[in-house]
Amino acid sequence: MTFSNLVDTFRQLIHRFPDKRTGRNTIYSIEDVVLGAFSVLTTQSPSFLAHQTAMAENKGKSNAQTLFGIQAIPSDNHIRDLLDAVPPQQVFPMFEWVFNALNELGQLQVFRAVEDQLLIALDGTQYHSSNCIHCKNCSVKTHKNGRTSYLHTVITPVIVAPGHNRALPLEPEFIVPQDGHHKQDCETAAAKRWICKYSARYRALNVTLLGDDLYSRQPLCEQVIAAGLNFIFVCKPQSHPTLYDWLDQLEKAQVVQTLRIESRHGKRREIDNYRFVNQLPIRDGDDALEINWCELTTTDSDGKVVYQNTFISNHRISADNVVGIVQAGRTRWKVENENNNTLKTKGYHLTHNFGHGKEHLSALLASLNLLAFLFHTILDMMDTKYQLIRAKLSSRKMFFQHIQALTCYHCFDSFDALLDFMILNRPGFSGDILV
Numbered sequence: 001m002t003f004s005n006l007v008d009t010f011r012q013l014i015h016r017f018p019d020k021r022t023g024r025n026t027i028y029s030i031e032d033v034v035l036g037a038f039s040v041l042t043t044q045s046p047s048f049l050a051h052q053t054a055m056a057e058n059k060g061k062s063n064a065q066t067l068f069g070i071q072a073i074p075s076d077n078h079i080r081d082l083l084d085a086v087p088p089q090q091v092f093p094m095f096e097w098v099f100n101a102l103n104e105l106g107q108l109q110v111f112r113a114v115e116d117q118l119l120i121a122l123d124g125t126q127y128h129s130s131n132c133i134h135c136k137n138c139s140v141k142t143h144k145n146g147r148t149s150y151l152h153t154v155i156t157p158v159i160v161a162p163g164h165n166r167a168l169p170l171e172p173e174f175i176v177p178q179d180g181h182h183k184q185d186c187e188t189a190a191a192k193r194w195i196c197k198y199s200a201r202y203r204a205l206n207v208t209l210l211g212d213d214l215y216s217r218q219p220l221c222e223q224v225i226a227a228g229l230n231f232i233f234v235c236k237p238q239s240h241p242t243l244y245d246w247l248d249q250l251e252k253a254q255v256v257q258t259l260r261i262e263s264r265h266g267k268r269r270e271i272d273n274y275r276f277v278n279q280l281p282i283r284d285g286d287d288a289l290e291i292n293w294c295e296l297t298t299t300d301s302d303g304k305v306v307y308q309n310t311f312i313s314n315h316r317i318s319a320d321n322v323v324g325i326v327q328a329g330r331t332r333w334k335v336e337n338e339n340n341n342t343l344k345t346k347g348y349h350l351t352h353n354f355g356h357g358k359e360h361l362s363a364l365l366a367s368l369n370l371l372a373f374l375f376h377t378i379l380d381m382m383d384t385k386y387q388l389i390r391a392k393l394s395s396r397k398m399f400f401q402h403i404q405a406l407t408c409y410h411c412f413d414s415f416d417a418l419l420d421f422m423i424l425n426r427p428g429f430s431g432d433i434l435v
C-alpha cells in the first residue's frame, strides 16, 4: 500500500458521495473539494491550498494535483461551504477498506495479543469546546453560572497491542444529539452504537474491546458478549461495591489466586503481585452478570506501590494468562497517548478550529484528520522510505514542517518522489535505499 494507492482508492470512494449541487456550484468536483480538505490535514499545512494555487498559476502544475490528484484547487471557503452538508460517515468506508487490506496482507498479525486476540481500545475525546461557535450537532452543557458551552466529543476506536508502538484508527463514533432522544448523548451510548454497527465485521477475528471504568457496567458488558466480542475493562472499587464485597469474602476464604513475578530493571528490582478470581457478580441482584476479575500491584524493593490497577474480563483468567490479560488492559492508555494526544498535541491539531459549519463540517474535518493519521500510520508500517525519514525526523511536527516547506517551493511528481528528494538531499540520510 503506497500513498498514491491510498489516495486513488479514497478518490474512488468519494466519487460515490451524494452531490446535490447544481449550476455554478459545480465548478469543483466533490472529489477535489474533499481531497482539498484532506490535503491540508495530511500535510498539516493550513496554507497548503493557497500555496498550490499560486504554484499552479506560475508553473502550470502543483503538488495538489501531483500528490492528491486535485484537478481544480478549491478555496478554503468553497471547502467549508460545500463540505458542511457531507455527513462524516461518508468517509468511513475508507477505514473499512484499509482494515480489510491490512487483514488480507497479514499485517494485523503483529497486533495479536493475549489469547490470540486483536485489541480494540475505545475512548472518548473532546475536540471542540466553545462558548459561542456551535452547530446543530454540538452537545450543549449549561454551567451553574448560566454560561453555555458547545462541545464535540468522539469515540476513537484504535487497534493497539502491548509492545507495539503504533495505533490503527478505525471508524469513529460521534457523541451527538440523537433523533428521538431528549437526553444528551453520552460516551457509553455511543460505544453501544459502535458495537452495533461494527461487531459483525470483527466477530470472526477474535476481538477484545478495551475501555476505562466507564465501560465496566453490566449493560455494556452484556452487549459486548451478545455481539460475539470480548472485553477487558478497568474496574474500580468505588463503582463496583458488590463485586468488591464478594472479593473481600473470597479473600478471607483464601480462594483468590495469586501470582508473584520479580523482575530487574538495571539496578531497580520490582515485584508484580497478581490476584485473580473467576465468576464474580458485576453488581447486586439475581440477574447480575458473572465476570472474571484480576489485579496487578507492582512494588519496588522497599515495598512502595509503583503501579496498581484492576480489570474485569469475560476471558477466563488463570495463572497462564493473567499477565497477558493485565498487559492487554494496560494497553488502553495507548488510545489516549498514541492516538488522542497525538491527534491533539503532536502534529494533527484535532482541537484546532479549521472550520465548524452549521451541520457536519466539524465532524467531517475531524474524520478526515483521523484518516490522515491512519494514512501516515500505514506508511509507517509499510513504506521503507517513509520509515527512514521518520526515523530521522522523529517528531511529527518537524516532519510536517519539512513537508510544508518543500511543497511550498517545488512541485514533486508524486509522494514517492517527495520522499526520494528528502532522503537524497538531507544530510545524514543514506541514499542507499533508493538504489
Ligand SMILES: [Zn+2]
Pocket: 133, 134, 135, 136, 137, 138, 139, 150, 151, 152, 356, 362
Ligand atoms: Zn458543533
